[in-house]
Amino acid sequence: MTLSENFGTLSQTLDGLKLQGYTIDFNVREECLVCPQNDIMLSPDEFHIDKVYRFEGETDPDDQSIVFAISSPKFKAKGVLVNGYGIFADETASKLIEKLQTHAPFIIVKRIEATPQRTDGDRLIDAPLLEMDLNKLIEKMKIESNWNKNGHNSITILKSANMRIVLLGLRANSEMKEHKAGGVISVQVLEGKINFITAEQNAVIEKGQMISLQENILHKVQAQTDSFFLLTLAMHA
Numbered sequence: 001m002t003l004s005e006n007f008g009t010l011s012q013t014l015d016g017l018k019l020q021g022y023t024i025d026f027n028v029r030e031e032c033l034v035c036p037q038n039d040i041m042l043s044p045d046e047f048h049i050d051k052v053y054r055f056e057g058e059t060d061p062d063d064q065s066i067v068f069a070i071s072s073p074k075f076k077a078k079g080v081l082v083n084g085y086g087i088f089a090d091e092t093a094s095k096l097i098e099k100l101q102t103h104a105p106f107i108i109v110k111r112i113e114a115t116p117q118r119t120d121g122d123r124l125i126d127a128p129l130l131e132m133d134l135n136k137l138i139e140k141m142k143i144e145s146n147w148n149k150n151g152h153n154s155i156t157i158l159k160s161a162n163m164r165i166v167l168l169g170l171r172a173n174s175e176m177k178e179h180k181a182g183g184v185i186s187v188q189v190l191e192g193k194i195n196f197i198t199a200e201q202n203a204v205i206e207k208g209q210m211i212s213l214q215e216n217i218l219h220k221v222q223a224q225t226d227s228f229f230l231l232t233l234a235m236h237a
Helices: 010-019 095-101 134-142 145-150
Strands: 024-029 032-035 040-042 048-057 064-072 077-083 107-112 123-126 152-159 163-170 175-179 184-191 193-198 202-206 210-213 219-223 227-234
Touching: 010 048, 010 064, 010 077, 024 040, 032 077, 040 064, 123 152, 134 145, 134 152, 134 163, 134 184, 134 227, 145 152, 163 175, 163 219, 184 193, 184 202, 193 210, 193 227, 202 210
Parallel strands: 024 077, 048 107
Antiparallel strands: 024 032, 032 040, 048 064, 064 077, 107 123, 152 163, 163 227, 175 219, 184 210, 184 227, 193 202, 193 219
């Protein structure tokens, strides 16, 4: 059976693995994995790590956890080990810790938690495959308080180690103050018309058009009409 590359959030991943037979909750005890309920103890050579999922919180750097999908043909047992990074804190050179640390690359999933403005729960912003419904996001942004009261709104839709994509909205005659970015950016207009202004050039771009800008160049954005645009930032690896 091939495990999914991405079930979704941490709770969705645990539910998905349980449906695929990973029903035991394992814990670490010295050199073994144990399941008190089933009285099972597995040494490092008695189990396989089938898949590893890592979840990173957006608002708290310490909010990180790993899910190991584990199977043992010898005991005909399948389950999960859920751990924060604390399991590796003492750098114990045990066979068990070495096996957990040196396993195949993680499936990395990053999420943004619910906020007072966006109360509908966790939202993925990084995964092996991430789907983005831009039309749905724009409609959501239009009914939020920032858009109606402050004349602007934004939502991060991808945040990885070397790329960030933000969907921004500006009401007519609103402005993003002069600033610069620490990487190459592109701006693609999805709705409306904006002025993209640098010291050397003023580019008017509208729906279906885009521009790129090299890093560390001061610029500002003015909206001629109600506008939504994608800002993509490529950062150094």
